[in-house]
Amino acid sequence: MMHNLTTKKNIRSFSISAENPKGEKGKGGMATEGSGAFAARELGQGWKVNPFQGCEPGESIVIADIKGQGAIKHIWIADSAKAGRLLILRIYFDGHKNPAVECPLSDFFCNAEYTEYRQLSSLAVCVNPSKGMNCYFEMPYFKGFRIEVENRGPEKIEVYYQIDCEEKVIPENSLYFHAQFRRVNPLPYKEPYTILDNIKGSGHYIGTYLHWGVKSNGWWGEGEIKFYIDGDKDFPTICGTGTEDYFCGSHNFDVDGQYIEYTTPYAGMYKVRKTNNLYAAQRYFNLYRWHITDPVYFNEDLKVTIQALGWRSEGRFCPLQDDISSVAYWYSDTLDDEYPPFPDRNAVEII
Numbered sequence: 001m002m003h004n005l006t007t008k009k010n011i012r013s014f015s016i017s018a019e020n021p022k023g024e025k026g027k028g029g030m031a032t033e034g035s036g037a038f039a040a041r042e043l044g045q046g047w048k049v050n051p052f053q054g055c056e057p058g059e060s061i062v063i064a065d066i067k068g069q070g071a072i073k074h075i076w077i078a079d080s081a082k083a084g085r086l087l088i089l090r091i092y093f094d095g096h097k098n099p100a101v102e103c104p105l106s107d108f109f110c111n112a113e114y115t116e117y118r119q120l121s122s123l124a125v126c127v128n129p130s131k132g133m134n135c136y137f138e139m140p141y142f143k144g145f146r147i148e149v150e151n152r153g154p155e156k157i158e159v160y161y162q163i164d165c166e167e168k169v170i171p172e173n174s175l176y177f178h179a180q181f182r183r184v185n186p187l188p189y190k191e192p193y194t195i196l197d198n199i200k201g202s203g204h205y206i207g208t209y210l211h212w213g214v215k216s217n218g219w220w221g222e223g224e225i226k227f228y229i230d231g232d233k234d235f236p237t238i239c240g241t242g243t244e245d246y247f248c249g250s251h252n253f254d255v256d257g258q259y260i261e262y263t264t265p266y267a268g269m270y271k272v273r274k275t276n277n278l279y280a281a282q283r284y285f286n287l288y289r290w291h292i293t294d295p296v297y298f299n300e301d302l303k304v305t306i307q308a309l310g311w312r313s314e315g316r317f318c319p320l321q322d323d324i325s326s327v328a329y330w331y332s333d334t335l336d337d338e339y340p341p342f343p344d345r346n347a348v349e350i351i
Contacts, residue, residue: 012167016064018050023066023165035158052080052160055087055151063161064147070167072139077105078131080158082114085348087157088150093176094143096335102342103181105149107327109133110270110288112211113350118271121263124207124290124329137206137329139177140170152345175203175331180339183348185323186215192226192305196328199302203332204295208246208304212285213323213350216310219252219279220320223307230300238296243306244269247287254278259285266290284350304328 014023019031031037034050055061079087084106091101106112110120111127120127126134139145151157180196187193195208205227214220221243226236240246244253248267253259257278263270271286296302312318325348 010168014165014167016066016163016165017161018053018063019048021064023064023163052158055149055157055159057151057154057156060148060150061159062146062148063159064145064163066141066146066165067144068167069142069170070165071141071170072145072163072165073136074164075135075161076163077109077133077159077161079105079160081153081155082131083151083153083157084114085112085350086151086153086345087159088152088342090148090150091139091177091179092146092148093139093141093335094145098335098339099148100176100335101179102339103179103327104348105133107181107209107211107325108179109135110209110286110327112286112325113271113273113284116271116274118261118286119263120268120270120288121265122268122288122290123265123292125288137177140174141176142170142174173333175333176335177329177331178337179327179329181325181327181342182340183323183325183343185213185325185347186321187308187324189321190319192223192307193324193326195225195304195306195326196330197303197305199298199330199332199337200300201332201334201337202299203302203330204297205291205302205304205328205330206295207288207290207292207329209327209329210285210287210306211325211350212287214283214285214320215322216318216320217279218310220308220310220322221252222311222317223309225304225306227296228303228305229296229298230302232303243287243309246306247289266292302330 016023020028029046031050036048036051040047040049085104087105089105090099092099110125223243225240225246227238228236259272267289269287273284308320308322310318310320
């Protein structure tokens with residue numbers, strides 16, 4: 001990508017924040033009233049008068065509503081509390097009534113559990129000290145976009161954000177960015193977990209985040225991920241060899257009797273809920289896999305599943321009934337896909 005820095009481009013850079021909510025030229029930091037007005041009372045305009053938006057319980061706030069053509073290049077966001085799944089992120093493109101992105105804010109940034117900080121360093125998503133969440137997926141739009149944050153919690157939350165954008169002419173064949181959240185707890189016996197289905201149109205799948213809660217003792221990741229592409233029915237075109245293999249690890253992530261956390265540009269198991277027992281029940285694993293250099297292309301439809309599979313006695317596989325959440329990330333040429341109903345607060349809570 002660094003070679004792109006050497007050529008002249010007809011692009012206007014702008015940034016959306018509470019200090020410049022419309023990203024207007026030469027109008028950042030002009031607030032005279034706002035969330036930081038008391039701290040800036042001796043300094044006045046231009047001195048961090050409005051650095052964040054407050055979001056009341058049960059309220060949805062709009063943090064960006066932009067008209068025009070271009071692309072989101074980077075999103076940075078943080079909140080004042082470890083709100084986790086109490087904040088819901090929704091992104092709408094080109095005036096469409098349904099969001100292309102609908103996820104708990106934390107899960108969108110691969111960070112379902114706020115309770116234990118870990119560094120996440122990847123090309124697409126970074127989580128930096130102490131709760132700075134960043135996304136670098138490009139998100140084109142032809143007419144504009146809107147970003148909302150809903151507060152499902154009992155307390156007011158401060159939302160800090162910066163959305164870096166480019167105003168430019170985008171190619172007619174540009175695809176829309178999507179991200180969809182799901183959770184099943186517990187997974188029914190002998191049923192695969194569905195990461196994504198009922199996706200139509202043409203595009204490519206670019207990433208998976210899994211928050212996996214293991215409810216049994218022993219190894220839990222023998223299951224295969226499967227991509228059903230363009231009309232595949234009973235059997236997929238792409239079938240993986242195991243859960244840890246899909247996330248670019250191997251052999252149970254086990255090094256000398258311990259799970260080893262890792263974060264790399266394209267894949268990682270960057271956070272494991274701590275315990276002194278390697279195979280204890282009720283452990284939670286945070287795993288991501290970016291298909292940046294190896295997208296999964298589809299021309300008509302796409303479905304993605306993964307098995308929850310462990311071991312029982314006498315060397316036999318055992319279908320598991322774990323607590324699994326996911327975010328699927330993809331690009332496609334349509335905004336007409338219908339997502340499943342978004343779960344309520346209790347249905348997403350991590351116990």
